[in-house]
Amino acid sequence: MDEDTSLTAVEVAELLKITKNTVYVLVKRGEIAAYKVGKKLRIDKKDVQEYITNQKNTNNNQNSYSKTITKDNVFEPENKIDEKDIIISGQDVIIDILANSLASKTNDIRILQSKLGSYLSLYELYNDRVSIASAHLWDGDTNEYNTAYVRKLLPGISCNIINLCYRTQGFYVAKGNPKNIKTWSDLLKKDISMINREKGSGTRILLDEKLRLHNTSRQYIKGYNIEKTTHLSVASSIARGEGDVGIGIEKVALQVSGVEFIPLQIERYDLIIKRSDLIYPVYQRIIKIIQSQEFKDVLEGLGGYDLKDIGKILAQT
Template structure:
């Protein structure tokens, strides 16, 4: 990046590997400098670099509730890890940013750091003790279940609790009007289809790979399979500008991009995973109280795109 290049909020989100809505939150809180060109928001690349450098040097007693680290991949290096007293929540959905804000204000709450990694990497780091909470939407093709089989495999010898957050629709993003007549997973066999993929470790990538496995489709025969993007919005944007015929993501994100049609495929379960030994401690009890509160639920309903009928319910103990 040149020092004076102007970036759109979506380009900033792609660089930091966060949601575009989080970029707007950072701008609103004054943590990331921006300016307007007419009605459009722009951010200088040098300000993005300054923000990244600033968050790298933050101490555990900072007043900032969100830390974005573009290096956070599994496993964390010792230099990248927050201090052991930090309370870290893994996951990419904006509801976790809202949960962090509520948790900071709760009488029994705690300052919260956010790690924007996918489901697989989040569970792995929960097992290692690097984070306190991880979210997951991992579908197991053999059982048809979400999350429980993965938690049992990835947290061996560790008793854990799975708490339901929301159900979300997952499906294909295609151009408006669906010019190629795409209907489902079998279309991945077609030679005239190009996709844009999510990164390894994300729940969406696992969903695709499980369906390909069950259908006996080799990823080597799919155009665009190796091309990755790290957010639903970036995936939808790629399809909208003709960079791919199919992207996979949730319905909520698709609604924010013009020129995109959504083909629903299945309802996914988005859930929170914690170690059972922690659940009685005050911050974790505060999380349960927040999730079950009317105020928190109403804020999520205002955003839309969630089925919250079971929010806060303990689904399983492993």
């Protein structure tokens, strides 16, 4: 890492595989040193490296805290949930805010995070390796979000599906949309190259379901196998000209200069909790946080979310 180079908040977010808003939170809390050049925030690479080192050195801290679990270790058999851990899985900044809020109100339980996509989050919930999952998985046969997947991936387990927000999914294209990309069928054009999301993410499943319904083979899409692990990294790749189109949420497009957003579909983003866990006070506390005006006010301040059903139980399985 070149220690003489400074980074923008967007670049740090891409490097750490977190959202831009989470970078601002880390700076505000003093966990990453930063400074301003004019009105622009800048962070030295050496300070990012120091943050990473500090995170590695705090693994033995037994107080209540929020920590990220990487994809590399979340699947290990020994990572079954400890009775003093709550692991919330999801990639949106809403999950960061929820985990931090819960940690501030909880003294005897560690609050951890897993940055897995929707499909793997439900899989890990079934295998008792996360406590709570979040999902935005579209089923093309029912034109519904999440319920069908919860029933299939958590067979025999009754769950509450609680709404967090609605978001707009669409195409990230270069400013001015020079390739005139507007519909799913445009992905098949020979002069169009895409940047995809990883398997298991809600965005990838949305694309694959659309292809299935249109009886279209993915092999005809140039760049289908080029994967990025966040909406931000997809949008940034399009801004750099690495591809002509990517798929993600509108909120992230607003954070990346050089990218235009083409809306396609409103998606539902939900939290999935096993109903058997609702007897425990910490899970009741989580629901109270989501349903609180304070939590809603924070999300409204971020923008980009439709919160009309936040905290409502939209389905039970």
